Each structure stands twice: as structure tokens, then as C-alpha cells.
Amino acid sequence: MNIFLRELKAQRRSLIIWSIVIFLMIVSSIGKFTAYAETGQSMNALLSQIPSSIKAVLGMGNFDLTKVSGFYGMLYLYLLLLATVHASLLGANIIAKEERDKTTEFLLVKPVSRTQVITAKLLAALFNSVVFNLVTLILSIALIGKYAKGEDITAEIGILMAGMFIVQLIFLLIGTATAAAGKRPKSAPSVATAILLVTFLISSVIKINSSLAPLKYLTPFAYFEAETLLEGGGFEPVFLLLSSVIIVLLFVITYASYKRRDLHV
Numbered sequence: 001m002n003i004f005l006r007e008l009k010a011q012r013r014s015l016i017i018w019s020i021v022i023f024l025m026i027v028s029s030i031g032k033f034t035a036y037a038e039t040g041q042s043m044n045a046l047l048s049q050i051p052s053s054i055k056a057v058l059g060m061g062n063f064d065l066t067k068v069s070g071f072y073g074m075l076y077l078y079l080l081l082l083a084t085v086h087a088s089l090l091g092a093n094i095i096a097k098e099e100r101d102k103t104t105e106f107l108l109v110k111p112v113s114r115t116q117v118i119t120a121k122l123l124a125a126l127f128n129s130v131v132f133n134l135v136t137l138i139l140s141i142a143l144i145g146k147y148a149k150g151e152d153i154t155a156e157i158g159i160l161m162a163g164m165f166i167v168q169l170i171f172l173l174i175g176t177a178t179a180a181a182g183k184r185p186k187s188a189p190s191v192a193t194a195i196l197l198v199t200f201l202i203s204s205v206i207k208i209n210s211s212l213a214p215l216k217y218l219t220p221f222a223y224f225e226a227e228t229l230l231e232g233g234g235f236e237p238v239f240l241l242l243s244s245v246i247i248v249l250l251f252v253i254t255y256a257s258y259k260r261r262d263l264h265v
């Protein structure tokens with residue numbers, strides 16, 4: 001079987017489960033939004049008493065949570081966290097699974113080069129990430145849009161999903177680079193997840209203590225925040241450039257490390 005198709009088949013069940021998780025998160029969040037909307041401005045008055053740093057950590061920012069666009073801006077943080085967890089685990093597992101499962105012979109007996117193998121794996125991982133992003137986009141527009149009350153939020157959701165996809169790519173390649181360069185395939189998902197959690201914690205600490213703002217360049221979670229994308233003028237060129245550099249660097253590390261790696265049977 002073609003390696004690309006084999007990887008898609010291997011990841012199919014996981015992708016379906018993650019899609020269901022996204023669906024359940026959005027549906028459960030709708031209930032919270034309807035409760036916020038019914039309270040009117042009294043909810044905003046209540047939330048205004050919460051320190052801005054805490055609101056930022058929770059993804060609330062300065063959004064009006066009684067409006068569907070503001071509520072989705074808050075929800076974006078949690079969708080982003082799910083998307084990056086999926087991406088990092090996908091990247092690590094798709095590279096390391098043959099060594100982990102002792103099925104490396106499958107790759108060694110095929111008349112293909114390592115470059116072809118890693119290319120097929122990366123394309124399959126990219127395909128899964130695109131599908132994950134599109135599922136989130138479609139479910140968001142279909143489910144959240146029903147409560148928009150005339151407010152057109154399609155463009156806002158599209159912008160947020162574009163930002164999310166870039167961060168997905170970064171963590172996907174963190175996973176692949178970790179698995180390709182590491183000596184212990186079984187630990188690759190754990191290492192990739194640890195990197196994700198550390199960068200997420202850094203982004204949270206920055207929101208609590210603004211004096212640590214220079215650290216934002218170290219965490220992809222700070223590159224495309226909902227409040228900046230929706231109310232701050234869109235994508236910041238510096239973070240687009242930085243993301244591109246990181247993606248290219250991790251891409252090169254993945255290829256170079258996998259090509260010279262000793263694959264354990």
C-alpha cells in the first residue's frame with residue numbers, strides 16, 4: 001500500500017475522535033453563550049471586576065461575551081489548545097510509530113528512499129491537520145453562526161482558523177523534529193507535549209506579568225491571539241516571519257535527522 005494512504009488509514013480513527021471532541025466542545029460552549037447572552041450587559045459588568053490579567057489567561061480579553069463574536073474569541077484559545085495537542089502528538093507518532101511498534105521492516109523492505117518515506121509521512125500529517133482545521137471551521141460557522149442574531153462572524157472565524165493553522169504547523173513539526181532527532185521513539189510524544197505545555201505556560205505567565213512580554217517570541221501561543229487578530233489589526237508581520245522561520249527550520253531538522261537516523265527493527 002502507498003505509504004501516504006497507509007498513514008491516512010492509520011490516523012483515520014484518531015482524526016474522527018478528535019473531530020467529535022471539537023464538536024462536543026463547541027456544542028457545550030453554546031450553552032454557556034446563551035446563558036451569557038440572556039444576562040445582557042450585567043454579565044459584562046460582572047466580568048469587568050475580574051483583573052485583566054486573569055481574563056487574558058482565560059481567553060476573555062476585552063471581548064463582549066454577550067455577543068457571539070466576542071464569545072468565540074474566548075473559545076478560540078481552547079480550540080487552539082486542542083488543535084496544538086493534536087498536531088504535536090500527530091507529528092511525533094507518525095514519525096516514531098514503526099520503531100515504537102517494532103514494524104520498521106515495513107519501511108525497510110519497500111523500494112523507496114528515506115526522503116520519499118518522510119515526505120509521504122509529512123504529507124499525511126499535513127492532510128490530517130488541514131482536515132482538523134476545516135472541521136473546526138465548518139462546525140464553528142454552522143453551530144456558532146446559528147446564534148449570531150444577524151452578526152456576520154464568518155470572516156472573524158476564518159481569520160482565527162488561519163492563525164490556528166499556522167500554530168498547528170509549528171507544533172506538528174515540533175513533533176516530527178522531536179521524533180526524528182530523538183534517540184527514544186517511545187518518548188517523542190511526551191517530549192513534544194512537554195514542549196507544548198511549557199510554551200503554553202509561558203504565554204499564560206506573560207499575560208499575568210506584562211514585564212515578561214519579550215518572552216512572547218518564545219511561544220507560538222502568543223503569535224496569533226484572538227484579541228490581536230480580531231481587534232488589533234490582524235496578523236503581525238513579525239510573527240508571520242518568525243513562524244515561517246520556525247517552520248522551515250523544523251522542517252529541515254526533520255528531514256536531515258530522519259535521513260541519517262538508525263532505524264531500530
